[in-house]
Amino acid sequence: MLIEGKWTANWQPVQATDAKGGFVRQISGFRNWVTPDGSAGPTGDAGFAAEAGRYHLYVALICPWASRTLIARKLKRLEDAISVSIVNPRLDEEGWVFGGYPGTNPDGINGARHLHEIYTRADPLYTGRATVPVLWDKQLGTIVNNESADIVRMLNSGFGDLASGPDLYPAALRAEIDALNADIYPRLNNGVYRAGFATTQIAYEEAFDDVFSMLEILEARLGKGGPFLLGNALTEADIRLFVTLVRFDAAYHGLFKCNLRRLVDYPALTGYLDAMLAVPGVAETVSIEHIKAGYYSIKTLNPNGIVPKGPDLPGLAPVSVTGQL
Ligand SMILES: N[C@@H](CCC(=O)N[C@@H](CS)C(=O)NCC(=O)O)C(=O)O
Secondary structure, three states: OEEOOEEOOOOOOOOOEOOOOOEOOOOOOOEOOOEOOOOOOOOOOOOOEOOOOOEEEEEOOOOHHHHHHHHHHHHOOOOOOEEEEEEOOOOEOOEOEEOOOOOOOOOOOOOOOEOHHHHHHHOOOOOEOOOOOEEEEOOOOEEEEOOHHHHHHHHHHOOHHHOOOOOOOOHHHHHHHHHHHHHHHHHHHOHHHHHHOOOOHHHHHHHHHHHHHHHHHHHHHHHHOOOEOEEOEOOHHHHHHHHHHHHHHHHHOOOOOOOOOOHHHOHHHHHHHHHHHHOOOOHHHOOHHHHHHHHOOOOOOOOOOOOOOOOOOHHHOOOOOHHHO
16 A cells, blocks of 8 residues: 555555454545536535546456446446546556556556556555546546545536436435445445455354345345336446446355355346346446456465356356457
């Protein structure tokens, strides 16, 4: 991580642990918002007006939080307005690194070798982890925001006429979306990480139970109606759920020890995953190859770095994504 702008080499993918050995995720540090007229958003400063070509997304295809933003960019048809750089799936001793791995692209905006350089360019005294996603402002040369939940919302409504596609957070559904997010994030999105990075049996088992009880609830819900969580409307709650489900059998079932069942053992969730993958643009944001290479390179969990050959996921063949993004 960066400490007052200096890279500190003894980083660990395990971000922090609490007193019980539970996994604690860092709070995001840049919280400005792109808005149609450049006024301030719910947090942060004003001055980030929607403009085609002004903003750039730094992502990793292994990362579920970054993938949320890629999906929102696709669904809102902002591909021409917002450019993208994809880092290698494996961190090196200085964290996320650009270029060299198939399906990635170099940093054409700042010419950085490592993502942490982007953080110190925005704040020379930055202290914190250099995480993806990052929404970068090419005009002001700074980070707008590095919190995926915020970025998804600003892609949905901050880009005015530049965006089209479905409203991912419609006013009439907000209460239900917020309630789903409040359950799905701790129990499932972050729950799999809490299981995988737990350093005590009790912390692992609590997380494991959260993950599978949440999957049961979602299986029952989707069994009663779909195709999406809120019926026919595809919302940000679906983006948030999908990114975890699509990684489940390839990474979390094995590496994170979430092995009570596989996702394919849940018929309604499997149908839901297929429905999401069939939405134009969504499948292009998924690289099972990057996901496996990235997760199985986490040394604390898999010291020899061996990447499993399976599972067989016929709907998710490896694709070369960069050109399509
Ligand atoms: N709150 C952030 C979390 C992002 C996050 O944790 N990203 C991970 C990858 S999945 C990361 O970049 N980790 C690098 C590190 O911790 O050094 C968000 O949702 O945008």
